[in-house]
Amino acid sequence: MNPLVSTMYFAPQLIHGAGSVKNLGIACRTVQATSLFVLLSERTKNSLADALSSTGVPLHYFTDFQSEPTTLHLQHALGEFKKSQADGILAIGGGSALDLAKALSVLAANSGLAFCDIPQHNSLKKIPLIAVPTTAGTGSEVTKVAVITDTKKNRKLNPGHPALIPNIVVLDPELTVSMSPKVTAETGLDALAHAIEAFVSNLASPISDSFALEAIRLIGRSIRTAYHEPGNLKVRDDMLRGSLFAGLAFSNSSTNLAHATARPLGTRFQLPHGLSVALLHPYVISFGKDAACERYEEIAKALGVDNVLAFINELNEEFQLKEAIKHIDWEQFITQIPLLVEDALSGNGIKTNRKIPTTEDITGIYQKLLTDFTGG
Template sequence: MMNFFNPKRLEVGANSFDRLGEFVKSIGGNKVLVIMDAFLASPQMGLNKKVTNILSAAGLDVSIYSGIANEPTFNNIAEGVDAAKKSKCDCIVALGGGSSIDSAKAVATLAVNPNLAFSDIPKEVNLKRLPLIAVPTTSGTGSEATRVSVITNETTGIKENPGHPALIPDIAVLDPQLSLTLPASLTASTGMDALTHAIEAFVSNKANSLSDLYAKEAIKIIGENLIKVFTDGNNLEQRQKMSIASYLAGVAFSNASTNLAHAGGRALGAYFHIPHGLSVALLLPFVMEFGLDVAEDRYAQVALLLGANPHLSQIELALESIKIINDYNQTLEIWNEAQTKYITDLATFRKAIPEMVDNSLSGNGILTNPRIPNKQDITLVFEKLAEKLSD
């Protein structure tokens, strides 16, 4: 038996953002709460003014909540729910990266269910929420397509990530012009996040024929475009291809799940305040190495999709897939960014490994890994990362 979920409607193309008022009306919205982060609402970016003008021109009432942090917390969600109540909104628009979209999912749900605990969302059979439109400004998280919301619990320090089909936005709007101003470093980390989504969905023990279609196409598109868009961020065609790839990868992992790179990446990111895409990219090659024996055929296919020599043997291709990811991390300056900005003291990193391992085991992605890891296995993955960063 197989089920499959994705957004009801997808809008793709340059200037599709300008039609946002039309999209809001199509799902019955009149009073809109836009959820975004402070940077996008800053004078430098001014997206708060642009989205207000677009929605107001369509005759809609608009309120803005721009308090979303890079790693959103329960406090951010409480503030967002309060903003929803004060504005009496009947529709929510998420504008930004995964943090804004994940937050909007939570706010849209908890504003309607004030007595529902965030962690209990998966237990609800008929979960109600406010109508929701997602407009990503990055190409990586895939949150516009997923049934998951990742929010940090400040009390425990753990990133909670409950899933439910009702969390999938009603409409996803992919306008490549919104990602033209994305810095090269964020282009790299979000692109690697999308690639990790697709690879982990493809090797997941919950993968199915439909998720495979989405995952394989995402891997192929990313392999053809990520390095190019990192080098030339103003190429609109390549930006659009990356936004589509991110969406495809989001659909794939929303239905097949991510694995150990994400379980470990959430713990790594929470402990060292590393952006999510960067944290999963750091762990991916070592997670692939761990699962090689049981997913050799799948990793060989990944290598082919990323442009490897088709004349290599299956085991050579599987090993090549790991080399390609390592090379991506080098070319996209992932290793260097981690060493210079986030993990500058390896002694502190190694001391944190036991806690990060425990946090990894408490989240999603362990039981869907092609080879199910134990505490010792995850410890070794983190230790290999430490060794790599010591080079």
């Protein structure tokens, strides 16, 4: 395609504002669902009982999945969905619930389709999907990718297709106030990485840039307060909109090396997605900043700081990320570096990185992480 031309994909309908989860009934009627298959955690199910009953249709709950969903969870969900005979899907939760629901909405409508083959098809049917994020976040509610771990290959798959975008997004900041400071920090840093990576991506366009810069502004001004004052609805709303804009930015450009290197780290060492991205992001900035000086200057301006790398390092320190990876067996990590590098190179986010990394560059990034965390 002509490099001056870009194509954007958006969710068709967005309902935003404090208390907007009470509009689930309207969303349900809009997609003409007469029965909903609902993916959420047990805790969310209990805390949103009133909003859920306001849908006015039969609800079939599916709570049997964990963070970082796998192809086994997906197969199970697909079987339960068929049994339920529901004609709509509702997902309430973090990126895991939303990604699982997105994959389900496409696979359930296209029998025999394999998850990894989704990008091979031009047009795909889907079961109508309503997405309600409770973290800020993955931006999964508006992105055209779904991340699912392939249990056979022990690798994260993240196929992209416009059919994976939910039909309706309900964006209610009140649902995010119960996030712990740890989850607030890790998901917030992930969202910030989405925006920064989208902005320095080789696939960035003037429109994805606008979303990325607004996301950087919103997250930059509110992430610390959200961490220290969980009940502050104003900053929660900033973070939720920031996460949404970051999702729109990277879904329509790409994430890059921080995500490419984080995916295998998260899978092989059982780290949450946001944490693994946040840990590697400073090394990736350090590696690539000279190739995108002007872009990093614009990011610094949007953050209101002089030095983007120093700002990210300060956040990682303030949010005590080191504490969260104390359990890593670093001896094992050393032996796994070649596999981590191989996995990173096999996924996306390499060629779209402003400075395209070599095998040695990626090895160097993992080695820097090792040195910083072990001191040797």
